[in-house]
Amino acid sequence: MTYHELIVNAETGEQTIRPYTAEEIAAVEAVKAEKQAELDVIAAEQAAKNAAREAVFSKLGLTAEEIAALLA
Numbered sequence: 001m002t003y004h005e006l007i008v009n010a011e012t013g014e015q016t017i018r019p020y021t022a023e024e025i026a027a028v029e030a031v032k033a034e035k036q037a038e039l040d041v042i043a044a045e046q047a048a049k050n051a052a053r054e055a056v057f058s059k060l061g062l063t064a065e066e067i068a069a070l071l072a
């Protein structure tokens with residue numbers, strides 16, 4: 001993926017677009033990977049919570065409609 005930076009001179013209004021360097025691209029990609037890993041952890045935690053909640057409701061013998069009413 002290519003990245004570009006818009007540089008605006010506040011005094012003249014001149015705009016310059018420059019491509020990111022290889023190091024800047026690597027840094028951006030590293031941050032993206034880190035944030036995706038954090039999102040994956042959050043999604044896994046939420047899935048585990050949902051599974052635990054559904055297990056409790058199942059043990060109680062509640063129907064899907066009753067569960068929806070409780071969670072609404």
